[in-house]
Amino acid sequence: MVAAGCSLIPWIALSALLGSVVCEDPNQPLGSPVQLGESEPGVKKILEFTEERYNLGSNAMHRRKISRFISVTRQMLKGIRYTIKVEVSNTQCKKSSMVRSCDFYPESHKLETELCMFEVWDVTLQGNLTLLKQNCQPKVIARTEEFINVDIEFGNDTFEFMRLVLEFKHFLKKFNKVYSSREETERRVVIFYENLKTAETLQSLDQGSAEYGVTKFSDLTVEEFQTMYLNPLLNQWTLHSPMKPAAPAQRPAPDSWDWREHGAVSSVKNQGMCGSCWAFSVTGNIEGQWFLKNGKLLSLSEQELVDCDTVDQACRGGLPSNAYEAIEKLGGLETETDYTYTGHKQSCSFVNRKVAAYINSSVELSKDEKEIAAWLAENGPVSVALNAFAMQFYKKGVSHPLKIFCNPWMIDHAVLMVGYGESKGIPFWAIKNSWGEDYGEGGYYYLYRGSNACGINKMASSAVIH
Structure with missing residues (x-):
């Protein structure tokens, strides 16, 4: 006999080992x-x-x-x-x-x-x-107890659970992550698991040679990552004021160029949990321009812009075009040593006599990538901006996400383009980021060159020093 209320499954009539009829919840999918x-x-x-x-x-x-x-x-x-x-x-x-x-x-x-x-x-x-x-x-003695019973749907491959435990343990140790409570730990491991799946999707569909996976941002939701590290003002095109167009390069672009090899790029910096990428992009550009005009590489102050640029919004975002104008009005930039970065807005303490570098104006480059390459090789590193969705999980290689992941009109992160070339036949832009040396390849992101990937061509600009 079949127990009352049980549905008889044709290919399993009874369970000899269990000693009773196997009766599943009729509301559960087969x-x-x-x-x-x-x-x-x-x-x-x-x-x-x-x-x-x-x-x-x-x-x-x-x-x-x-x-x-x-x-x-x-x-x-x-x-x-x-x-x-x-x-x-x-x-x-x-x-x-x-x-x-x-x-x-x-x-x-x-x-x-x-x-x-x-x-x-x-x-x-x-x-x-x-x-x-x-x-x-x-x-995993130190941490397993805190998330071992988190309710995560692993589908048919339940051995995903073991992978999650090992990946999360390594993540906690590598990035020295500590959470305030069991509840917060459980929330973060769920986010971490979802991000693993996103990284795997990016990996499976990437058209370049990039490797995506666990990064120091893997326990953040997309919204948290955007709020803490990105710049929402960049995609608000009504805020963009027109800039003077740059004169085209006088020579065609060489096959490859890297300003790091010519002394025009300072070490990788870290903006912290502050949406000040616009300031780092601009100071990186001016550091290169100053080096080319004066032969001296300085590390210039981003904090001065965060505190003293009254048009932009400090850690809540800004525009490179505004930053150039602010620097002109202030009279220049102090060095990183004299005006140290704190990662939050404070009262402006700019001192004119400490100015270490100045600019005379700024220009906007062509939106043609070949012309951007020629201008960069001839004139120095370029301030650019892009859609940073794929960057959250980027580890190395040349990134070439599908447009669905990297809408070229949804630009939200400003960076510094320092060179270009090819790697195993894949053309790339070499991009200096501002998330520390423990991001990407020593702090750098490599993006496919030639398809206007992630909107990389839409906001190229530079300061001008006479």
Whole structure:
């Protein structure tokens, strides 16, 4: 007989191993994973089977046992697939011993615990159990407890859970991340998992040679990343005032050029959690212009612009065109040493006698990438802006996202273009970013050249020094 209220699945009439009819929630879609408790019928047998198979496949001298039950899910397919999450620890019993009960090591320093995930296939009508997958890793002691039970949908590949644990542990350690509470940790791991999937989508669809993955921004939502690090004013085109056009380059662009090799680029800086990229883009351009006119590379102050540019909005964004005008009105820029960066707006403390570099005017470059390359090679690094969506997860290589990820009209980040060239036949722009040297390739982002990718051609500009 079938228990009342149960739907009989044609290819699973009963569960011989469970000793009862398998009855799934009729509201659940067919094949959906169902969470089981440790005491439910049949679960003990499945756990004993996984423990036995673990020991058969282990080279360890001592037997290991399940020391902590985490979860079991059952999925009804053409048979039953169980997914088991447990902790397994070593005991004091040698495998060769025939004792029925084995105690764990009482000394914590001798207790070796692994976090394991098993997949077991149960073809009930044949009475066979088969171990499909086993994945065990040392327990993440410091952090696992805080997010081990976070409710994340892993789809059919439940071994995603183990990958998440390992990736998140490495992320916390590498970037020294600490959260204020268990709730915040749980929220961040969910965001981290979603960002892993986004990075994988970017990777699968990228048209260049870029590698995307875990970065120091991987625990931020898109909205948080935009608020903390990007510049919303750049895509508000009604705010853009016309600039004087630059005279075209006198010579064609060479095959490649890099101003880092000619001493015109200072070290990579870090804007912190402040949308001041516009200031870094402009000061980087002026540093290069000053070097070309005077033979001296200075590190100029972005904080002066954050504090003293009354047209732009400090950490809430700004426009390079406004910044050039502000510098002209102020009389120039102090050095980074004299006017140190703090990453937040404060009262203007500009001192005219400390001016280290000045500009006379500014110009807007052509929107043709070949002409931008020729102008850059002839005249120095260029202030540019782009859509930075793909940059959140960029690690290395030449990035060439699809337009759907990188709308050229949704520009939100200002950077410094310092050169161009080819890598394994892929043309690129070399872009100095302002998110520290632990971003991208030593602080640099490489973007595909030749298709106006991410709007890189729309806001190229430069200061002019006579």
